[in-house]
Amino acid sequence: MAAQSVFKDFDIKLISVEKDYPEIQAETSLEIAKYTALQVAKEIDAPAIREDHSLFIHALNFPGPFTNFVEKKINVQNLLKILKNFKDRTGHFEIAIVYAEPNGETFEYVFQVPVTFGTEIKGENQRGWDGIIRLNNEKRALTEYPESERVDIWNKGYKAVAKHILSKN
DSSP: OHHHHHHHHTTOOOOOOOOOOOOOOOSSHHHHHHHHHHHHHHHHTSOEEEEEEEEEETTTTEEETTHHHHHHHSOHHHHHHHHTTOSOOEEEEEEEEEEEOTTSOEEEEEEEEEEEEOSSOOSSSOOTTTTTEEETTOOSOGGGSOGGGTHHHHTHHHHHHHHHHHHHO
């Protein structure tokens, strides 16, 4: 778990809640993360953290928070056919992380990770659209290198939450 590795560095103990919570449909990742973090914090009567991410394809202004659903309906080959009609091959991940207290107080952190979309599928271990998504200024698709090389990008929100927690003490 990405959060565990970050919080360990800050000497903060993190406990996973082993329960499936329904994910609301909303316009932003922040709304989704906030809803679940508050629900969990109230239910377990302890602080809770929830991360949610969306992928935006700028030419389409889509799919955003609906990425998971759309990715299941439009495979990577069909996405390439759609994108062939556009010059703009840019996009971004929007990552929202919310730390919620049982009393309803929250700390919210949202950031973007710029990406581009390639013209051919690359790499092994194909999963959804990862074979055409490249981090900005990167020639390799996400499937072409280990997550350990890019984990610091994704952990940015968890680091912000850890610093917030420590600032409260």
